Amino acid sequence: MKRNLKYAIAIIAAFPMLMYTSCTEDKPMEEEVEVEIVTDEKPQNEKFYQIPAPDEMFGFIKKSGLTYNKALINSPQKQTSYTTPLEQTMIFGVYSADLAYTAAYEEFNESIKYFAIIQKMAENIGISGAFNEELMNNIKNNLDKPEQLLENSNDSYFSVVDYLEQNEQGDKLGIIAAAGWLETVYIVANSIDYNKNEAALQRLADQKLTLDNLLMYLDKYNGNTDVKEMTAMLKELEVVFEPVAEKDTNSSGITLKKKGEGKMVLGGGSSLKISKEQFEAIKSKVTELRTKIVK
Amino acid sequence: MKNINNILLIISIIAMPVIASAQYCNHFHTKYCPPSESGMYSLNGQSKSALFSKGQTSELNVIVYKGQDYRISLCFDETLGSQITFKVYETKKVKVEKIIETKTMEDEYEKDANGELVVDEWGAYIPTGNQVEVVNKETVTVVEQQKNLLYDNSQDGFATELEFSVETTRRLILEVSIPGSGGSGNTKNKLIKSTDMGCVGILVEHMTTPIQGFKGTGF
Numbered sequence: 001m002k003r004n005l006k007y008a009i010a011i012i013a014a015f016p017m018l019m020y021t022s023c024t025e026d027k028p029m030e031e032e033v034e035v036e037i038v039t040d041e042k043p044q045n046e047k048f049y050q051i052p053a054p055d056e057m058f059g060f061i062k063k064s065g066l067t068y069n070k071a072l073i074n075s076p077q078k079q080t081s082y083t084t085p086l087e088q089t090m091i092f093g094v095y096s097a098d099l100a101y102t103a104a105y106e107e108f109n110e111s112i113k114y115f116a117i118i119q120k121m122a123e124n125i126g127i128s129g130a131f132n133e134e135l136m137n138n139i140k141n142n143l144d145k146p147e148q149l150l151e152n153s154n155d156s157y158f159s160v161v162d163y164l165e166q167n168e169q170g171d172k173l174g175i176i177a178a179a180g181w182l183e184t185v186y187i188v189a190n191s192i193d194y195n196k197n198e199a200a201l202q203r204l205a206d207q208k209l210t211l212d213n214l215l216m217y218l219d220k221y222n223g224n225t226d227v228k229e230m231t232a233m234l235k236e237l238e239v240v241f242e243p244v245a246e247k248d249t250n251s252s253g254i255t256l257k258k259k260g261e262g263k264m265v266l267g268g269g270s271s272l273k274i275s276k277e278q279f280e281a282i283k284s285k286v287t288e289l290r291t292k293i294v295k
Numbered sequence: 296m297k298n299i300n301n302i303l304l305i306i307s308i309i310a311m312p313v314i315a316s317a318q319y320c321n322h323f324h325t326k327y328c329p330p331s332e333s334g335m336y337s338l339n340g341q342s343k344s345a346l347f348s349k350g351q352t353s354e355l356n357v358i359v360y361k362g363q364d365y366r367i368s369l370c371f372d373e374t375l376g377s378q379i380t381f382k383v384y385e386t387k388k389v390k391v392e393k394i395i396e397t398k399t400m401e402d403e404y405e406k407d408a409n410g411e412l413v414v415d416e417w418g419a420y421i422p423t424g425n426q427v428e429v430v431n432k433e434t435v436t437v438v439e440q441q442k443n444l445l446y447d448n449s450q451d452g453f454a455t456e457l458e459f460s461v462e463t464t465r466r467l468i469l470e471v472s473i474p475g476s477g478g479s480g481n482t483k484n485k486l487i488k489s490t491d492m493g494c495v496g497i498l499v500e501h502m503t504t505p506i507q508g509f510k511g512t513g514f
Contacts, residue, residue: 046345046353052360053340056501060362063503158340166321202361206464210358212388213466254385256445256459266359266445267462269385 049217051177051210054097054184055154057203058104064199066191068105073098073187074294076113079121081295086226089172090293092121093179096157101187103153106146111153115139118156125172130163131156171221178214178230179293181207182237186290189283194276204282205274208241233289240281246270320344324496328370336366336500344496347375349475354468355497356386361464366500369448369455369471372493378453379495380472383446385465388438395433403427442468460504471495 062068074094082091099114119136122128135155142148164173185207192200215234221227247270254269274282323344330336341357359365369381404420405413412420445467448454475491 045351047356048343048345048354049356050341050343050358052358055337056339056360056363059337060360060503154338154340158338161340162321199362202464206358206360209464209466213356213358216356254443254445254463254465256383263364264457264459265462266459266465269463269465271361271463 047216049213049220051181051214051217053154053157054100054180055104055150055157057184057188058101059150060203061188061191061200062104064197064203066188066197066200068101068107069187069191070107070110072190073101073110074183076117078294079117085125086175086229087293088121088124089175089226090179090230092118092125092127093176093181094183094290094293095121096160096176097180097183097187100150100153100157100184103149106149108146108149111149112143115152115156122160127160127163127169127172129167130160132159135159171224171227174214174218174221174227175230178218178234181210181214182233182286182290182293185282186286189279189286192279194279201274201279202271204279205244205272208244208272211238211241233292237282237285237289240278240285244272244274244278244282246272320346320494320496323494324370324498326496327494328368328496328498330368330498331366331500335505336364336502339365339499339501342497342499344494347371347471347473347493347495349375349473349491352470352472354470357467357469357499359461359465359467361461362504363501364458364460364504366456366458366498367469368457368498368500369495370498371473371495374490374493375473375495376475378449378474379455380453380470380474381448381455381457382444382468382470382472383457384442384444384468384470386440386442386468387466389441390436391439393435393437395435397431397433399429399431400426401429469497471497 074091079091079095082088095114095118099111099118102110102114119128119131122131138155139152142152160176161173164170164176185204188200188204191197192204194201211234215231215238218227218231218234222231254266256264256266259265259267321344324342325338328342330338341355343355345353347353367383369379371379403423403425405423407413415421446457448457473495
């Protein structure tokens with residue numbers, strides 16, 4: 001056993017030297033790798049499902065004329081009410097979306113509060129590593145610049161995504177993204193006047209497609225009980241989104257081509273149409289699900 | 296047993312560059328894909344980097360929203376070559392009616408000269424002792440993902456940038472294929488050289504579609 005251990009230590013010790021040696025040769029040395037045993041890091045034909053970050057939605061609804069409503073975000077006072085790992089992971093997603101909302105509307109004081117909350121919540125769910133010194137310094141140095149708020153909010157969100165991907169915690173990332181998306185849809189649905197906010201209403205209807213991506217992402221982790229619980233909530237929402245449909249379902253007609261001499265345009269086909277009843281059903285369901293998360 | 300442990304240890308050490316490379320790939324798009332120079336675009340959270348090997352094809356499913364412009368740029372390690380294929384598909388769920396055929400083996404019964412089943416004195420069919428294959432057909436409605444090719448960079452000089460305005464919100468598949476015969480599909484039992492592997496990044500940027508013309512300035 002001792003002899004084997006010596007061999008192992010010798011190999012480990014020699015490995016970096018072999019690597020450096022190969023770099024000094026005139027001809028680069030090719031290393032051959034037995035892929036069969038290279039765990040799950042081996043490249044495979046993969047499908048990745050991406051979810052737009054909350055800032056994309058909030059930036060749009062602000063431009064489309066929806067006003068900021070502080071009553072719609074989750075109160076900072078409630079941050080200690082969440083005790084189980086699932087509750088804490090979901091609420092991290094909720095507060096991240098709330099931060100993006102306050103930042104998009106340049107609510108300076110609120111944004112600072114929510115930065116502090118998500119930093120603290122990150123510790124609770126074991127992802128404080130996502131908030132590295134460089135990111136925190138960058139945020140602190142820009143605290144007095146309201147125009148940087150959205151960028152800071154995005155930086156922290158992307159940092160969390162990177163951290164969870166690097167640490168192979170796709171299940172946790174899925175729950176955070178799903179809860180953040182639910183909070184985003186809740187805020188938008190409860191800010192829209194069906195008869196007045198056409199563009200925002202269209203964006204809400206389009207969330208049917210985002211929900212598809214979200215469900216397919218979560219399906220990769222369907223062995224995880226927390227993911228199953230989150231998926232069950234989203235499936236309830238999928239049912240109320242189901243009747244939201246394109247006018248013409250038979251032919252896509254979508255093209256990506258140059259319009260005249262100008263830029264490329266993804267156009268044609270028909271958009272999803274949402275009736276007043278469908279809008280009310282979505283608003284009611286998302287409010288119910290969001291209440292379950294924030295309590 | 297000891298030998299197996301030793302082999303696993305050696306292989307895991309050899310695999311270290313692959314693992315390190317996979318983690319390094321996570322930030323590849325922010326480091327190596329050149330962002331728009333206009334300063335009008337914002338980084339989109341749907342950007343992604345991953346480790347690829349020659350012969351591999353992977354897809355990134357993204358949402359593009361009506362009223363926004365998108366800029367998608369591709370960057371990759373030189374080890375993967377210079378002609379990486381990048382395709383954009385629209386994907387949508389469609390309900391399709393399918394006929395499902397199920398085959399079962401059932402007892403064969405005696406028939407008369409007219410092909411009618413014969414019954415015994417109790418009114419029961421008379422088995423021949425043989426079995427025949429019976430095909431049952433059932434129509435069911437299933438949901439399928441349909442793909443519609445919108446763009447192929449091999450028809451565009453292997454361009455690594457694509458910029459477009461969106462008039463209808465769509466779910467898109469950004470498909471990246473690395474030429475060569477590497478570990479496509481089932482890579483089990485194949486040897487892959489580390490020089491056949493590299494990072495690929497897809498940088499997605501977005502902005503609100505600018506309104507063109509002299510809107511609201513006339514008298």
